[in-house]
Amino acid sequence: MPGLAPGIRAAQQPDSAQSLEWMRVDGPGEPGHDGRIAWDSHVAAYQGVRRMNPYLDEDLVALADQARRFAVDRVAPGFQERDRTRTLDRALMKEMGAMGFIAPELPEAYGGLGMGCLAAGVICEEIARADLSMSYVNLLASLNAQILSHHGKPEVVEPWLTKLVAGEALVAIALTEPRGGSDAANLRLKVERDGDHYILNGEKTSISAADQADVTVVFGRTGTPESGAHGVTALLVPMDLPGVTRSRFDCHGQRAIGRGSIFFENVRVPVSHRLGDENKGFVQVMQGFDFSRALIGLQVLGVARVALEETWAYVAERKAFGQPISAFQGVSHPLADYDTQVEAARLLCLQALWLKDRGLPHSAEAAMCKWWGPKLAYDVVHQCLLSHGHGGYDRGLMEQRLRDVLGFQLGDGTAQIMKTIIARTRAGRAAVPA
Numbered sequence: 524m525p526g527l528a529p530g531i532r533a534a535q536q537p538d539s540a541q542s543l544e545w546m547r548v549d550g551p552g553e554p555g556h557d558g559r560i561a562w563d564s565h566v567a568a569y570q571g572v573r574r575m576n577p578y579l580d581e582d583l584v585a586l587a588d589q590a591r592r593f594a595v596d597r598v599a600p601g602f603q604e605r606d607r608t609r610t611l612d613r614a615l616m617k618e619m620g621a622m623g624f625i626a627p628e629l630p631e632a633y634g635g636l637g638m639g640c641l642a643a644g645v646i647c648e649e650i651a652r653a654d655l656s657m658s659y660v661n662l663l664a665s666l667n668a669q670i671l672s673h674h675g676k677p678e679v680v681e682p683w684l685t686k687l688v689a690g691e692a693l694v695a696i697a698l699t700e701p702r703g704g705s706d707a708a709n710l711r712l713k714v715e716r717d718g719d720h721y722i723l724n725g726e727k728t729s730i731s732a733a734d735q736a737d738v739t740v741v742f743g744r745t746g747t748p749e750s751g752a753h754g755v756t757a758l759l760v761p762m763d764l765p766g767v768t769r770s771r772f773d774c775h776g777q778r779a780i781g782r783g784s785i786f787f788e789n790v791r792v793p794v795s796h797r798l799g800d801e802n803k804g805f806v807q808v809m810q811g812f813d814f815s816r817a818l819i820g821l822q823v824l825g826v827a828r829v830a831l832e833e834t835w836a837y838v839a840e841r842k843a844f845g846q847p848i849s850a851f852q853g854v855s856h857p858l859a860d861y862d863t864q865v866e867a868a869r870l871l872c873l874q875a876l877w878l879k880d881r882g883l884p885h886s887a888e889a890a891m892c893k894w895w896g897p898k899l900a901y902d903v904v905h906q907c908l909l910s911h912g913h914g915g916y917d918r919g920l921m922e923q924r925l926r927d928v929l930g931f932q933l934g935d936g937t938a939q940i941m942k943t944i945i946a947r948t949r950a951g952r953a954a955v956p957a
């Protein structure tokens with residue numbers, strides 16, 4: 524199989540009977556089991572099989588393999604340390620950029636790989652397996668680079684896009700305000716025109732990477748308060764402009780990327796930094812969220828998958844009442860249930876990106892990824908933590924994963940809002956007004 528990565532090649536057993544025999548002999552607890560190395564090779568081969576599906580061609584699987592190696596070698600070692608220190612590793616960001624892992628869907632003119640949105644998906648998934656917070660770099664870059672490249676003036680956005688792809692700049696997106704996030708079209712941040720500048724006054728809150736971002740896509744009101752979605756303008760705002768101040772919250776999870784408020788006091792932003800048309804920020808620019816919702820699904824399911832892999836290995840080794848605890852259906856069946864659902868949810872996310880890459884409608888699918896993925900991932904990691912007994916409750920990988928994935932049940936829109944989007948797509952906006 525020329526071109527395939529080693530993990531994939533290892534999975535190509537001559538026929539299924541031989542493959543099963545190989546698994547039987549090497550599985551932990553079986554006669555002939557020779558310890559961790561054999562189990563690891565079994566897992567690697569299994570993962571190779573798992574990654575092959577109709578959405579991912581050889582190039583994408585090879586990209587995912589590369590991203591997995593980088594994530595294991597470079598991202599995973601600092602997972603807990605970054606949570607403790609609450610800082611994103613800028614040097615690591617640059618390494619990701621140098622590897623081509625940031626916004627690979629962008630055209631080569633901006634430093635991207637021109638590989639499509641599925642490429643962004645497989646990378647997000649692999650980086651998130653090692654550290655969900657770190658994969659925010661990929662998520663924010665892909666979401667915002669799409670907005671910038673479609674709606675920005677080339678002379679303004681190109682230097683930023685080049686830096687984002689290289690991992691030399693971090694971009695945030697600011698929609699939520701203290702008065703609420705779900706009713707996003709009702710936002711109030713004041714944006715007034717003054718010659719060739721806009722003047723911004725107000726607060727954005729609960730913004731990921733608020734105090735670490737170099738530049739932010741900000742949505743504000745240029746129309747009357749009653750203009751709703753039709754009076755919102757999007758602007759690209761460098762965070763070093765006079766009048767911008769920022770705060771940092773003490774978050775439950777995702778602590779390396781963090782969240783906070785951004786305050787604007789008479790901040791002058793050149794009109795050239797507008798994204799899309801005046802008053803059209805919401806209707807034009809918001810469409811980018813269908814992309815991030817599918818990516819978020821893959822991120823959190825990546826975390827769920829790695830938690831399941833570790834837990835399957837653990838329950839096969841850990842003994843109680845003279846048997847591996849996996850022998851008890853109370854232990855293994857919940858894991859089997861969740862394993863099934865993670866497989867299905869992952870395919871849904873890939874399907875959404877596959878539709879996007881073909882320019883086909885995918886808003887309902889993206890909303891499905893966004894409500895199901897984070898809820899499922901939380902339940903999966905919770906079950907995995909319990910399967911580890913008291914050890915799972917210690918500060919460690921599993922409890923950090925649980926804290927990390929919870930954030931995405933809120934960030935980028937709650938399950939209720941996602942289900943409203945699905946309902947509207949199916950029944951029509953008139954039938955589902957709010």
Ligand SMILES: Cc1cc2nc3c(=O)[nH]c(=O)nc-3n(C[C@H](O)[C@H](O)[C@H](O)COP(=O)(O)OP(=O)(O)OC[C@H]3O[C@@H](n4cnc5c(N)ncnc54)[C@H](O)[C@@H]3O)c2cc1C
Nearest residue numbers: 696697698699703704705729730731930933934935937939
């Ligand atoms: C980890 C994390 C990261 C985030 N990152 C960002 C970011 O980068 N940028 C950004 O702009 N925002 C960000 N947010 C904010 C996030 O988008 C909002 O928290 C979210 O949209 C919900 O808004 P809210 O918190 O104001 O809740 P509210 O809108 O006040 O809603 C409260 C509750 O009421 C429910 N509800 C509201 N309206 C309805 C309705 N019509 N039908 C049914 N239920 C309803 C909601 O589902 C929710 O459960 C982030 C939040 C978190 C937790």
